[in-house]
Amino acid sequence: MDGQRFLVTGGAGYVGSHLVLTLVQRGAQVVILDNMRQGHQAAVPDGIELVQAEVGDRRRLAEVFAAWKFDAVFHFAALSLVGESMRDPLRYCIDNPSNSLILADAAVKAGCMKFVLSSTAALFGFPKQIPIDEDAEVAPVSAYGESKLMAERGLAWADRVHGLRSASLRYFNAAGADPGALIGEDHEPETHLIPLAIGAALGTRPPLTVFGTDYPTPDGTCIRDYIHVLDLADAHIRVLDRLTTASCRYNIGNGTGYSVREVMDAVERIGGRPVPHELGPRRPGDPAVLVASSAKLRAETGWTPRFGALDDIVRTAWDWHSKHPRGFDDRA
Ligand code: UFG
Numbered sequence: 001m002d003g004q005r006f007l008v009t010g011g012a013g014y015v016g017s018h019l020v021l022t023l024v025q026r027g028a029q030v031v032i033l034d035n036m037r038q039g040h041q042a043a044v045p046d047g048i049e050l051v052q053a054e055v056g057d058r059r060r061l062a063e064v065f066a067a068w069k070f071d072a073v074f075h076f077a078a079l080s081l082v083g084e085s086m087r088d089p090l091r092y093c094i095d096n097p098s099n100s101l102i103l104a105d106a107a108v109k110a111g112c113m114k115f116v117l118s119s120t121a122a123l124f125g126f127p128k129q130i131p132i133d134e135d136a137e138v139a140p141v142s143a144y145g146e147s148k149l150m151a152e153r154g155l156a157w158a159d160r161v162h163g164l165r166s167a168s169l170r171y172f173n174a175a176g177a178d179p180g181a182l183i184g185e186d187h188e189p190e191t192h193l194i195p196l197a198i199g200a201a202l203g204t205r206p207p208l209t210v211f212g213t214d215y216p217t218p219d220g221t222c223i224r225d226y227i228h229v230l231d232l233a234d235a236h237i238r239v240l241d242r243l244t245t246a247s248c249r250y251n252i253g254n255g256t257g258y259s260v261r262e263v264m265d266a267v268e269r270i271g272g273r274p275v276p277h278e279l280g281p282r283r284p285g286d287p288a289v290l291v292a293s294s295a296k297l298r299a300e301t302g303w304t305p306r307f308g309a310l311d312d313i314v315r316t317a318w319d320w321h322s323k324h325p326r327g328f329d330d331r332a
Pocket of ligand 1: 172211
């Protein structure tokens with residue numbers, strides 16, 4: 001990727017920083033745009049340009065696109081909490097689509113015609129069929145899912161009218177960390193299962209609450225498709241070639257589902273300690289099973305996950321959290 005330059009919004013955040021690391025390792029140049037509310041300075045590699053700004057700030061965007069010429073834009077910066085989106089749906093439905101489309105507009109005006117959007121499995125709501133492929137009905141049951149769908153739809157119009165080629169990547173459950181434990185997951189507040197289970201085992205967080213044990217699954221807990229952040233990063237880079245000819249959308253997961261109990265078992269196996277926990281009621285809005293079909297991504301881009309096994313994902317997360325029990329604060 002030598003000689004190529006990319007704009008990565010949200011590049012100091014969890015998934016974005018793993019893409020930045022991968023791009024840098026492959027010889028690309030990167031400019032990060034991040035408002036640093038969820039981003040971490042310590043997640044930004046030395047020598048990488050960081051523009052601290054809001055994605056929706058048209059004037060700053062115009063300056064960024066005037067200062068550098070980009071081969072593509074990767075857009076991660078967004079509100080991303082399902083629960084929060086149900087308390088403040090308008091904020092999600094206003095901010096996520098409008099920021100995405102303001103960014104797309106700036107890219108088009110600058111002649112940068114490749115755009116990769118972080119989208120989500122939350123588009124599919126309560127799916128009728130598992131695994132979920134790209135033709136599954138889109139029917140979000142959260143304002144978060146709706147907000148990403150609105151962004152995808154706006155981008156489709158930007159393609160039709162302006163020729164902006166976009167890839168909408170519907171992530172399933174992003175998890176894991178850089179195996180060198182240089183960077184990893186550090187959200188505030190943290191709501192995701194794997195960091196909460198590891199934190200409980202390490203004693204840095206309270207006991208985990210298992211949200212529901214009466215789902216129609218073999219052990220009664222919810223099943224999800226956990227996908228390693230570096231496999232996500234690799235998919236982002238592979239889809240760039242597809243954008244030479246047309247816009248595209250892909251579901252990205254490992255294609256295997258694991259229950260909450262299986263995740264807890266994996267944490268106990270890898271960490272060699274129990275996961276203190278209590279059994280609680282269902283969390284509203286949680287589908288029983290979400291598993292991706294990534295057959296299209298595999299067939300069309302040659303993508304194949306390096307971290308296909310749950311233990312491999314959990315091991316990288318365990319290494320990160322045990323080396324940095326207070327997240328990036330330990331590195332500042
Ligand atoms: N869970 C618990 N206890 C917790 C946290 C989670 O039992 O304290 C359970 C949830 O009920 C769910 C599973 O663990 O069954 C995974 O939950 P996460 O909160 O880690 O992830 P979600 O599946 O809710 O959501 C994630 C992303 C969303 C995205 C979705 C798509 O956070 O942005 O995956 O699959 F939309």
